[in-house]
Amino acid sequence: DEKKFSDKINIASTSGSSRISHSKEAIKASFLDSLFYGIGRVPALATPNDRYTALALTIRDRIFQQFILTTESISKQDARAVAYLSAEYLPGPHLANNLLNLEITAQTREAMEELGIELDDLIAIEEEPGLGNGGLGRLASCYLDSLATLGIPAIAYGIRYEFGIFDQVIKDGWQVELTDKWLHYGNPWEVVRPEIAYEVKFGGRTEHGADSNGKFQVTWVPGSEVKGTAYDTPILGYKGNGAVLRLWRAEAIESFDFAAFNLGDYYRAVEAKMLSENITKVLYPNDQAQGGKELRLKQQYFFVTCSLQDIIRLHLIQGRNLERLHEKFAIQLNDTHPAIAIAELMRLLVDVHQLDWAKAWHITQNCFAYTNHTLLPEALEKWSIPLFEKVLPRHLEIIYEINHRFLEEIRHQHSYNNAQIAGMSIIDESGERYIRMAHLATIGSHSVNGVSAMHSELLKKEVLHDFAGLWPDKFCNVTNGITPRRFLYLSNTPLAELISSYIGNGWITDLDQLRKLEPYADDVSFQNSWMEIKLNNKQHLAALLQKQTGIEIDPAMLFDIQAKRIHEYKRQHLKVLHILSVYLRLKKGELINFSPSAFIFAGKAAPGYIMAKLLIKLINSVADLVNQDTEVNDKMKVVFMPDFNVKNAQNLYPAADLSEQISMAGMEASGTGNMKFSLNGALTIGTLDGANVEIRQEVGEDNFFLFGLSVEQVQANKTAGYQPYDIYQQNQHLREVLDFIVSGALSQGDTQLFRPLYENLLYQDPFMLLADYQSYIDCQEQVHELWREPKEWARKSILNVARMGKFSSDRSIRDYSDLIWKVTPINKK
Ligand code: OX2
Incomplete structure (x- = not known):
């Protein structure tokens, strides 16, 4: 019987059926079928989740159709x-990515519109x-x-x-x-x-x-x-x-x-x-x-x-x-x-x-x-x-x-x-x-x-x-590599479309083709379109952050982002030291040339990792102080974006001007966030660690902000008996910053709350923040110098993207x- 059944069903004819086609009309019909017969709902009673589910089933049908073809060729060969x-x-989230891979986003959007449904609302529902x-x-x-x-x-x-x-x-x-x-x-x-x-x-x-x-x-x-x-x-x-x-x-x-x-x-x-x-x-x-x-x-x-x-x-x-x-x-x-x-x-x-x-x-x-x-x-x-x-x-x-x-x-x-x-x-x-x-x-x-x-x-x-x-x-x-489909085409569609309008869309499956952007790095009109898209992405992120945290940031600010697991080796606290150093200097009337910046963090801490959780509290305490201080808050804002996941990440990378990749050299095996930021036009400030080394090689030394000890120097420091306390004593500015953490100013007078962090840095500092501190601060000055030259910044941003071909996961998988x-x-x- 089974034989007869399989003989009668011809895959090609199923896939050619009008219901399963990719036209707007077919999508509409399938959607209604899924709603009626898939989940037993009439449109009048359908909840948003019903509508999302019906669309997902509609798309899933079309995926299976592709699949059957793949499976057939695998077993034949x-x-x-x-x-x-x-x-x-x-x-x-699957929905938007599957639409993109099937190349049916536009007609699906129209089909939904004709039914009075906003596609983006359905995309937003997905868990x-x-x-x-x-x-x-x-x-x-x-x-x-x-x-x-x-x-x-x-x-x-x-x-x-x-x-x-x-x-x-x-x-x-x-x-x-x-x-x-x-x-x-x-x-x-x-x-x-x-x-x-x-x-x-x-x-x-x-x-x-x-x-x-x-x-x-x-x-x-x-x-x-x-x-x-x-x-x-x-x-x-x-x-x-x-x-x-x-x-x-x-x-x-x-x-x-x-x-x-x-x-x-x-x-x-x-x-x-x-x-x-x-x-x-x-x-x-x-x-x-x-x-x-x-x-x-x-x-x-x-x-x-x-x-x-x-x-x-x-x-x-x-x-x-x-x-x-x-x-x-x-x-x-x-x-x-x-x-x-x-x-x-x-x-x-x-x-x-x-x-x-x-x-x-x-x-x-x-x-x-x-x-x-x-x-x-x-x-x-x-x-x-x-x-x-x-x-x-x-x-x-x-x-x-x-x-x-x-x-x-x-x-x-x-x-x-x-x-x-x-x-x-x-x-x-x-x-x-x-x-x-x-x-x-x-x-x-x-x-x-x-x-x-x-x-x-x-x-x-x-x-x-x-x-x-x-x-x-x-x-x-x-x-390691990252998929350019999700992390450029899908999450930064305006930039992807700009790129395609200049060099064609071959880059989507052959990322080395981004090199063809290099000649446009100095093209003023291309630069303008490039930076306009960045600004739009920043507006979008600012609106999202305001909704999530209530904190308002000006999209014109330099968006300086560190998004990754909270871990001491990744050194979120080094970024905090920098932020406090900016804060204290601004309060003293120094740093007149400082360009307004939004310092944005995101990342989860393991529930049992006390120090990482204290770090989150520290970041939020700094945010409270800075954001409410009217003497500085037009020049700096600090935001912790809650719940870093793929969905939120897709909103962060496209909006970044500066990507923080500041782990102690020798600690980060590769990193992949570093690639996602750079592919979206952020410049990197980073150490010679993990894949940063290769990113810098690819984009060019002039287009990467390098600071900190090398692996060899880290080793040498350890062998010589690293003494963070000496650095604390020698660097007055660093001392002020560190002492400020335990002054109570961040914690309603409580001088004990952040003490474990402070003492860890002064007496152990296993990830050598103190050794890299001055180099990091100096490097940040270079960042701000460049930011004051928008054309130069845009040029380097374009070159970063143009030279990211190596970091496609397609290349990794070929390897x-x-x-x-x-x-x-x-x-x-
Ligand atoms: C991470 C590594 O920490 C990171 O550097 C790397 O980019 C990523 O894996 C993918 O290779 N758990 N997470 C990692 O390693 C382990 C173990």
Whole structure:
């Protein structure tokens, strides 16, 4: 019967149907159909959310139509596919982006207008999926956009957190976290696939012995089991191709409930269901510090085993041999969060599919590649052995076996000594015993990469030094990138259109073409249009900030923005020191040439990170003081934009004049916000850290404000015994600024509130703010000098954009494809 059905349905004829066409009339008809038949509403009773949902369904139909074509060509061509494993994604709102990628924004707007609906109102309603903390999750989503756009067969796996990253509100200057209920009104973009579900075991014990045929066999007798069900969100690339975001949701296994239920223990059955569902309840809101929480380990294993079981199923249903898995799938580990996949694939191949160890190891190593995103010691994941053994007893045995074989190899074939061996072991035995996930990922992968040139070098020099010595060819660099579709075309459409009117729109999929703007950098009329758009964007942001915070800023001011996670290494407090120095000097009647500036911050702090939360309070306290002081508030304003997420970010980048990238050198692996600002015409003030180094190389030294110590100087300072207190004593101006923080002037006379921050800077200053202070202040003077020359500023702004081609995520994905995955785009007919 199935055969007959599929024979009768011709995809081409479905896609040609008048309802699914891209015309305004068809969109209108589909919209009304979706409203009536999709959600059972008549227009008179439809709420705004009903209208949004109906439009989303209308667009989703058209995405699926594209998808079916992509899927068909993938299976016809038997192409190698990428499986991207990431515990985090930050896709941002889908609606506007999908309209843009389908190129149907204009006719959709008209269709809605004819129905008396404002498209922008519907776009504004969408709750974005906050399934990540920051850069790492957003990078995964940019990569998915590029995979789809380039037409590389790809499936991205992750976790369908019921509650994503918390919503941030500011109360009395402090961050308060609210639960993110992004699924509250449903999610029209996803499709549940109840038939794609896998069992996931936890705990229990292992049994070793012969099976009925006398073959040695390990059996894992679990303590509990849950089920992971697939939820698919189609991700459309620009003009056509598609990729899938497949997120797993944890559910109870029916039979477990029934057992208890039959015994009359209804409450135990319900409890089992609740406990099962807990696994995918909530995203851990820490950017880079891992707490060693059992539930977190369960989340990681849960999504990894579902994904690997799915990959194996997809491989086998094509009639392929399991021993060729690595020829058909390149599996990328986005940091160590999914690194347990190395042990899990070994388990699936050896215990479940009965392959011998050597064959399984060959497949495993050739499937996996690992991306490292940080050198911060507190972010390097490690699991205590007792905790790990409790959750994953069989995996502990497998990891011991992997480790044993690896250590034997380096001891005998490479004559490593005991100290080196202890340093490279997967097990850290220096105190309480831990599993080092970065070592597992490195040993089990054929490729290890960092995310900027500098970071990849430091990775080889420091964290994975001995491994780089052992396997130099395993290590490479892929500098991060961002999608120009969302972060220029969509979020800064007027600028995108201006660019296209001068150089055509080839840049959208070939960002290097922005170079064609260079000749116009000195063209006065182009400069004028350029700066006019910037001013409009600033007006728009000013209006939004006023609505969000009540603070009014003049769009003519220099918009100086720092937007990123709040973290000491990112040095938001260095920016605060600068702001206070400006404030104190203005009060003294100095700085007569200072150009009016709006200092804008945005970013979330991990709920348990006390110092980061105190920093937010400090910023808001400075804002209160400055904004109310009529002696200065026509020259400076300070605003903290609450709830930094993709939606708000899309309003920030286009409005920035100055981008703050001021982390201590050697700390930021890459950064991607730095790229988003620059692509929107902001000039960067920054240190030689992460991808800043490459941005400066590309845009030219003259078009980048550089300050601060280099990595080498940071190292030298540390070795010499860095004494921040000496700098405090020597620099009178800095002393005034620091003392002002604890004077009580910012805190209604309370001299204790900011004391921890103050003392940390004076006596430890682990991120060397004091060492970089004067250099930063001086550099800011240069910024203001240039701002007084609008033509020069405009020229540099244009050159920044013209030279950002390298930082397209399309380039990053091509690098991954060529260097690591060995995949090629499908040819869609
Ligand atoms: C971030 C890094 O801190 C940032 O520098 C980088 O741009 C981003 O990942 C994408 O590569 N968690 N977040 C990161 O690393 C970790 C771990």
